[in-house]
Amino acid sequence: MFPTPIDKTSRSWQLSYQALLPVALIFWLLPLLAVAVFSIKPDTDFTTGNYWGFPSSFEFVANYGKVFFASDMPRYMLNSLLITVPTMIGCVVLSSMTGFALGVYKFRSNLWIFFMFVAGNFVPFQILMVPVRDLTLDMGLYNTIPGLVLFHIAFQTGFCTLFMRNFIRALPFDLIEVARVEGVAEWRIFWYVVLPLMKPALAAMAVLIFTFIWNDFFWAVVLTQGVESQPVTAGITSFNAQFRAAYHLMSAGSIVAALPPVAMFFLMQKHFIAGLTLGAVK
């Protein structure tokens, strides 16, 4: 079922594997490379059809200069940050508490509540588009940053609770019982015993949520409209003029917009991978 590890295969297969890997890698990264190259090309290269060739002139400074100083990009980046960070904090705080409650206490409907959190993850979020839009409109939160943050927190908490509850379940329950025998209040058990043990899970989840929310496009388009509230994923098209798409500026903008999650990934790689596999292996 699993492929044989490479170091156990024949020498000739190892050689061809080593030769094919870079080729596959380049193919895989081609679209990204194209965006990177587009971002330093002048506008005319698109009109002359020079899509894949050498840039006719290098416009790195001009293009990126426009992105940072002559467009709303800085504002969009700020919006993204103002949406992502509160969502991240909100999700982590709420789900560590729900996870604690569902993981530690035994009460009658515990499992059912837990199942509801899990079931929420199986709802395809697109079908919520119209009701959520109407709801935010009725609440006066349409086209505002808090509106987007509240929705993201509500929607992401389901997944986070699953994640946290399973992590807390895997902790040695004896620790909690010992604390109870010592007469420690329940909230102190949460704060001084469980929370410190959850640090790896908290970090992993924060990193995951950050990338999820930063990269969200769908809800950004559905729930926000203007430069005062739209995150960078939705704002990137503002480079387009009425008739013309400014591919060179959109490419430069995309690169800039992609930097925070990419930086997050490389800096927190350990937590990211831990997050993805957490709960997968018992």
Add this chain to the structure above:
Amino acid sequence: MVLKSKSILATLATTVALTTGAFADGHAKLSGDLTIFSDMSNPAPRAVMEGMVERFGAMHPDLNIELTVIDREAYKTQIRNFLTANTPDVANWYAANRMKPYVDAGLFEDISDVWESDELSGLASTKGAMTLDGKQWGVPYTYYQWGVYYRADIYKELGLNEPASFDEMKSNCQAIIDSGRKCYTIGTKFLWTAGGWFDYLNMRTNGYDYHAKLTGGEIPWTDDGVKATFANWRELIDMGAFIDNHTAYSWQESLPFIVSGDAAAILKGNFAVPPLREAGLDDSKLDFYQFPAINADVELAEDAPTDTFHIPSGAKNKEAAKAFLKFVVSAENQTLINNGDNLGQLPVNANSSVDDDKFLQEGFAMLSSNSPGGVAQFFDRDAPAEMAKVAMEGFQEFMVKPDNLDKILDRLDRAAKRIYK
């Protein structure tokens, strides 16, 4: 304070009653708030809009102008909200059928009285586009011509002239094809470019009134006139006039073909000129001609999409709003905002001067003197949005599979029966 503004209003009212023309020279006293919602969100139009507000504000120091610029695409959905609640005094929109839903719903103010004033006498060419039910519902501020932009150097090399008739257009095309090129580049990925071809072939075959009736749902798509239009189109398709695989390109991605000389011309609005110039086609290589006559019995009519200003019927400061509209269309302002440094399009006022630009000059001359049949807004602005989408999908399919015509027309007819009901 209340008393003061009341007395100003009173003076204002008398001034209006005595001299309606007083607004034009900007000496009338306007006060209060003027809220403007604009969709001119792209850099150049935005600067134009802000400049107009600044200049109008300088003329009326007592007026507090509040400008809100909304993203052009988002505006199209937001207008439904803000025309009914939180109404501005002035709002941007589009001419002809695109304003019909709001006119029918009573959300736009009838401003026929503004059109009766002397300052608007130079706006005759666009009056038709602003008129519904015999009344005018807004003013235009800019428009641009459509036509055939062609490679003058290729025409010269092959010894061809700008065609005066459809037959000449076809014989030119044959010569171009024989030289190993395509006649026309087009990218139909986003459909509307095919709408341009249909508009011209249809208006040249059947005339402007037919176009208006067809897009207005009064003529069925199975009509013989429509079939004649498609027959003309088919001649071009069958001779291989259009580039291959055009369904894969956006209009911008179709430009490299004309830049490289693999295609000799493009039917497009004037907005195609800046990118072509930037790509190295100077005025000796790029030229313009009006789409030639097909049926000698119909008058020439052009596509010239027009952008407009309107006063919502819920506006609070209508006097100031009307003064602003008059200011927008004044000859002087029109000259300024439509020049090459600003919008780079055509002024709507015949008394304005056009920028010193070959294509704008030709377009202005064409629209003001050689478009007797009328000025259409473009297929997807004249037809209801839903119908336009279905129809343009049909045009695209026809360009690839002309044999499907009967099926396509049948489909469009059924769609029309549902949409225009």
